[in-house]
Amino acid sequence: MRLSFGTWVAVAVLATAYAAHLLTSFERPPVTVVQRGFRGTAMEVIYNPRVLEVQAYLHRAPEASEPADAEGDRAKDVYQNVQVLGDLSVAQFGRLMQSITEWVSPEVLDEAGNPVPAAGNFQRGCNYCHNPENYAEDSVYTKVVARRMLQMTKHINEHWQSHVGNGAAGEGAGVTCYTCHRGNPVPSQVWAQVPTQDQRRGRGFAQDAASQNLASPVVGLSSLPYDIFTPYFENAADIRVAGNDPLQVNNRHSIKQTEWTLGLMAHFADSLNVNCTFCHNTRAFFDWQQSSPQRVNAWHGIRMIRDVNANYIDPLKPVFPANRLGPNGDPLKVNCATCHQGAHKPLYGANMLRDHPELNLVSATPAPSVEARQ
Ligand code: HEC
Ligand code: HEC
């Protein structure tokens, strides 16, 4: 069979396009390969040392200030309106106010050392949360949010050691405000619900695009469904889709559901900067016996996120001003990237909690009333 000239041209064009694709989508050698599973299973993670170097600043924990004296008067006896930090000494209280300012709303100085004013109505430094005329009043909404965030952080460190480790005892990293905020009032990696009729598509024949078929960074620039967080991190949709039955007669999971699972998995891999093989043996994705211990960490992480979003962030909805909410009117919430930001452990496992014992003294009850401010 002879191929026509046109066919040859088409083959040449395709081959060139494929080569260009390889060049742009593969990492240039040399790369570092870290073996994570048994020999021969290809359970390894590939890192590009040049990319790691560029991103190193993001994963560096800031230096801790001098520890505070735990003796002396309690904050609740000295200040007027402390609902969750009453058991701290006055020195610990002051140190914690300094720390949260550095972690969430630090002053930004220009080259001459003068404070740069923040955009809009917002202030930086203590005034991000306080009316400087009266530190006790709750008129600035960020103070109400911060009080609940203090409780949320304590809750994660106390009840989710299955995921974050026992940071207080130094066995694992634990979390502080810095884990998510990194000096930003709104963490850089957050999510909100996608409106049902996707506004990016406009109205078409399909009533709902199932948030699909548009390349989205949420799912690694694939065209998998990209509203993956609402079903898995706000609701508890089933992630496991593989059946135990070879004939699949009893498995009601669809290919469509599998695509959603895959979208979520792309988010896991992206958030931690790892491959699927960090957690799975690809010969049997479903099998826990052949998975790495990290897959179990991840399992707990999914449940932790559902808890935090449902019990701490969503209930703050009436406190946030409209411009802080997503297009569906829900608050911006936590996913894997909020803490991990491209590292297999946030801040490469640095334990900041040990240097900030004040965060363990936050009282969990009573929960401050959100309605009180409306
Ligand atoms: C990210 C928000 C935030 C920032 C920034 C912040 N604070 Fe606070 N501050 C709070 C919260 C929340 C409380 C209430 C704690 C409680 O209810 O137990 C509080 C309470 C106080 C109180 C007690 C007032 C009273 O009489 O009840 C003082 C004093 C205080 N802060 C000082 C400061 C100083 C000084 C700074 C800057 C170095 C600062 N704060 C920065 C959130 C913040
Ligand atoms: C609240 C912050 C936070 C969130 C959100 C979070 N993680 Fe983590 N994760 C941590 C911390 C902190 C550690 C380190 C624990 C330690 O040092 O023992 C960790 C560790 C891990 C590990 C173990 C890594 C290793 O090298 O052993 C895996 C896997 C993991 N997380 C996956 C996830 C996945 C998947 C999600 C989303 C479902 C997620 N995490 C969400 C804070 C978080």
Ligand code: HEC
């Ligand atoms: C697990 C991640 C996580 C941790 C830990 C965390 N935050 Fe947040 N924080 C968030 C998210 C998500 C939002 C929501 C942003 C939004 O909806 O605007 C937020 C919002 C806030 C806001 C409101 C910002 C604004 O301008 O609207 C303040 C203030 C705040 N956090 C303070 C704190 C403080 C103080 C701590 C530590 C005691 C802390 N956060 C710990 C994730 C976290």
Ligand code: HEC
């Ligand atoms: C950080 C760990 C982690 C990474 C990385 C990861 N997964 Fe998963 N995967 C899990 C966990 C945990 C579950 C089960 C979730 C549950 O049961 O709630 C799961 C479930 C699955 C399932 C469903 C298995 C079943 O029983 O039906 C598939 C398929 C899958 N992952 C594929 C992938 C692919 C493909 C990648 C790479 C793009 C990937 N995973 C990356 C942790 C991970």
